[in-house]
Amino acid sequence: MTNNSGSAVLQPEQEMLNWGRLILDGVPYADLVSARDRDPSVTWFEHWMQTAANYERLGETAESRGHTISAGEYFVLGSLAAQYAQFLWFDDRRRAGQERKVELYRRAAPLLNPPADRFEVTVDGATVPGYVRTPTTGEGPFPTAVLLGGLESTKEESYQFEQQLLARGIATVTFDGPGQGEMFPEVPLRGDYERYTSAVVDYAEKLPEVDSSRIGVVGRSLGGHYALRSAALDDRFIACISWGGFADMDSYDDETPMTKESWKYVTASSTDEESRERVMTLMDVRSELHKLRVPTYIQHGMHDEVPVSEVEVVKQLAVDAPLTIVIEPDGDHCCHNLGPRPRIEMVDWLEEQLKPRS
Amino acid sequence: MTNNSGSAVLQPEQEMLNWGRLILDGVPYADLVSARDRDPSVTWFEHWMQTAANYERLGETAESRGHTISAGEYFVLGSLAAQYAQFLWFDDRRRAGQERKVELYRRAAPLLNPPADRFEVTVDGATVPGYVRTPTTGEGPFPTAVLLGGLESTKEESYQFEQQLLARGIATVTFDGPGQGEMFPEVPLRGDYERYTSAVVDYAEKLPEVDSSRIGVVGRSLGGHYALRSAALDDRFIACISWGGFADMDSYDDETPMTKESWKYVTASSTDEESRERVMTLMDVRSELHKLRVPTYIQHGMHDEVPVSEVEVVKQLAVDAPLTIVIEPDGDHCCHNLGPRPRIEMVDWLEEQLKPRS
Incomplete structure (x- = not known):
């Protein structure tokens, strides 16, 4: 080939x-x-x-x-x-x-x-499908994590990560947003993912099993970018995790050919140039990061294709957010190569934010 | 080398x-x-x-x-x-x-x-250490599986398999017998493993969380041999799984050099010949298999070093036991190479034996 x-x-x-x-x-x-x-x-x-x-x-x-x-x-x-x-x-x-x-x-x-209860909310007339899962033990309402998928990952793929949260008494909410899974045929990638996250929170916070005062957002890869955007623009989130995320796509030209194909697909672009333009314009949270005020965990692997300089961008712009920055010297994208530890550490950090001990 | x-x-x-x-x-x-x-x-x-x-x-x-x-x-x-x-x-x-x-x-x-509660029982003055775990949901007393380790596996290594049983409402009991883990320094390999299994059942059946009328035994590898022996000689077991087990060690000479080293170690033999003699004499349940009367599940991989002819031996001698025989054409020893399915199928079979639906 x-x-x-x-x-x-x-x-x-x-x-x-x-x-x-x-x-x-x-x-x-x-x-x-x-x-x-x-x-x-x-x-x-x-x-x-x-x-x-x-x-x-x-x-x-x-x-x-x-x-x-x-x-x-x-x-x-x-x-x-x-x-x-x-x-x-x-x-x-x-x-x-x-x-x-x-x-x-x-x-x-x-x-x-526990079971995953399907829900559907509507944004601009388009259906946003998702699932809620709540811990089997303990008394609700529960602290809750809203999980965001990425470029080609969707609400169905966080099952194992959900198990880790649920075991620690944290409810989970997942959904497909623009460009993702079930939503993509109707709504390709957009620059206002936070509106979809917020619509899901509108729904979730009314559930009796969800403690509306203790909701965090966790996004992986592109979802890590969306998590920053969602937490900056919706003050109902009290904690944020950007797991292998980024602030902008200035490094678009350095992406692998496959990833560029993936961007072209989710933006429903006709040409490579159109895709490049859309991605670099739409995937940019820099102008909003000063609004991020909640504890935020940034996890990044030094061997990630997404440049580690993106962490610096967040540090420089999110001046009002207490940041916990974990850069793994041996980590790849999202530190998938390091086994369970990085995920456990994120989950434990989130638990501390959502369930502070008195 | x-x-x-x-x-x-x-x-x-x-x-x-x-x-x-x-x-x-x-x-x-x-x-x-x-x-x-x-x-x-x-x-x-x-x-x-x-x-x-x-x-x-x-x-x-x-x-x-x-x-x-x-x-x-x-x-x-x-x-x-x-x-x-x-x-x-x-x-x-x-x-x-x-x-x-x-x-x-x-x-x-x-x-x-759920937690693992440590216990110790005594056989011939030697301590048999073990753990009991009971499901976190549902009403006890629970159906219970006694899990047997093998040649170099011990009570600590069945954690993931225990999770599968516990999720299905089955309590678990694990222990180290002769030649295994904590027991080995005091008691090397013996031919009467069933006495140790029975001592553990003596203890477990009195626990309020254990339903003494619904106890099964599951053994892996050499533990599969011990399971046949235990179920044949202790009628408190109502079901048996021999997972990659065998009836005899007539094929000793075909074992790999590493496995022979392992046998020599657990028998505390001074010479290879002494080890061979002990293993072939002590690891032989053929004369007892006619006493096996409970539903028994035999799982074997065609690529196992343990010859599949061992399944035939069980079939010919365990004439009074309802046998479920699963020979996986692509399976290695204990079918570890086939992923979760063979384990799930064993667990589901055991659930059917221990929790029959009316």
């Missing part, structure tokens, strides 16, 4: 794939090995869609036998498989994989422990 | 290491990568013992800040690291790693969700 200039380029699954990320998000190691070692005549997409179908069948069998916990686990595994089938391509496979991911997670949702 | 005949042999970590097993048992993928890519001047043992120390420190910090869930998780990770530091060696490292494993798990135990 060669690019236009004739030099060798990597297969998408070689360029983008991060085993650390997939495994921490719940993809079985065995499934990754199986995908890597698959019959070469079977495409990556076909292989993972078949994996998703296998888990769906296992889920159906388990459910029919009354094994609801197992059924939920299988449907989540199927949903993850469909996610990673499509996330490297930007043609019909993208939509097909996304639809399967959504479908399988919807089947999982009522079977999870 | 060469063996006595001059041919190249593998490093222990190449010969014995099964990433699928370690990951399913809870070792982070990142830790395995880190061990593989370590500075070559650092030994495998030293590397993992340092990993254990790192997790211990993280656990202590988390605990001091009130993050008990995180502290428990870190101590478990440290315990697992110490386990996999030592399991390939049979000198002083073995005991040092075992002691660290035990120590770190003891620190984790009260912090786990």
Whole structure:
């Protein structure tokens, strides 16, 4: 495989794939090995869609036998498989994989422990779909974390991270915003993601299980950018985590070819230049960072493609926010390569913000 | 590295290491990568013992800040690291790693969700240490699974499998028997493991949280052999799972050199011949299998070093037991390479035996 200039380029699954990320998000190691070692005549997409179908069948069998916990686990595994089938391509496979991911997670949702309760709110006439999960033990209303997906991650993929929050007594709210998952066909990437976050908070804060005075926002990758924007512009958030995020996209030209393809897709741009222009204009929170006043946790890996200088930008502009900055010298994008510790540390920090001990 | 005949042999970590097993048992993928890519001047043992120390420190910090869930998780990770530091060696490292494993798990135990309650019973004057964990939701007394470790696995390593049982409302009991973990220094491998299992049941069946009429036994690898023996000889078990087990060691000569070293160690034999003799004599349940009368699940991988013909031996001799035999065509020893499905299927089968729906 060669690019236009004739030099060798990597297969998408070689360029983008991060085993650390997939495994921490719940993809079985065995499934990754199986995908890597698959019959070469079977495409990556076909292989993972078949994996998703296998888990769906296992889920159906388990459910029919009354094994609801197992059924939920299988449907989540199927949903993850469909996610990673499509996330490297930007043609019909993208939509097909996304639809399967959504479908399988919807089947999982009522079977999870705790269940994920689907909701839909409306912004500008468009539907914003999401899920709420609340801890199984302890007395509500609960401190709550609103979780934001990124460039190609959606509300279905934070399942494992939700488990960590829920185990510590924190409710979770996830949704798809502009350019993400279920919303993308109706609303591509926009520069006002915070309006969607706020609409979700409008809904969530009225739930009896949500303590409206103790809501934090956590965003990963592009979601880390959205988290900064959301916390700066909605004072109902009392804490913010930008996990591998950024303030601006001035470094757009340094992104990998695959990531540029992904930006082009989510902005629904016709040309590379149009995509570049939109991303650099819309993905810029610098003018708002002075409004950020709540405790904010910035996690960044030194080996991230997103330049660590983005942390400096936040430091210089978010002058009124108490910042906790964690730069991992050996970390990649979102520190997926470092195992459970960085995630546990974020969760513990958030718990301290949302559940201060007297 | 060469063996006595001059041919190249593998490093222990190449010969014995099964990433699928370690990951399913809870070792982070990142830790395995880190061990593989370590500075070559650092030994495998030293590397993992340092990993254990790192997790211990993280656990202590988390605990001091009130993050008990995180502290428990870190101590478990440290315990697992110490386990996999030592399991390939049979000198002083073995005991040092075992002691660290035990120590770190003891620190984790009260912090786990649900906690692991330590107990000690006595057989022939020797202490049999173990842990009981009971589901956090639902009404007790609970159906209960007694979990048996294997040749070099102990009561501390079933944490992830326990989580699966507990999530389904099944209490768990683990312990170290002859040749295992804490018991080994006092009692090496014996041929009457069922006496130790029964002593543990004597204790567990009196606990108010344990439903003494619904106790099953699950053993993995050598523990699968012990499970057959325990269920055949103690009629308080109403179900049995032999997970990668065997009826006899007639195939001893085909074992890998590392496994033979392991047998020699746990039998406290002075010579290879003495070890071989003890193993083949003591590890033989054939004469007892006609007493097995409870539903029994046999799981075996076709690529297991333990010959699949062992399944036939059980079939031919356990004529009064309703057998569920699952032979996985692509499975390795204990099907660790197949991801979560085989474990979920065992757990669901056990749930059906212990919690029959009316």
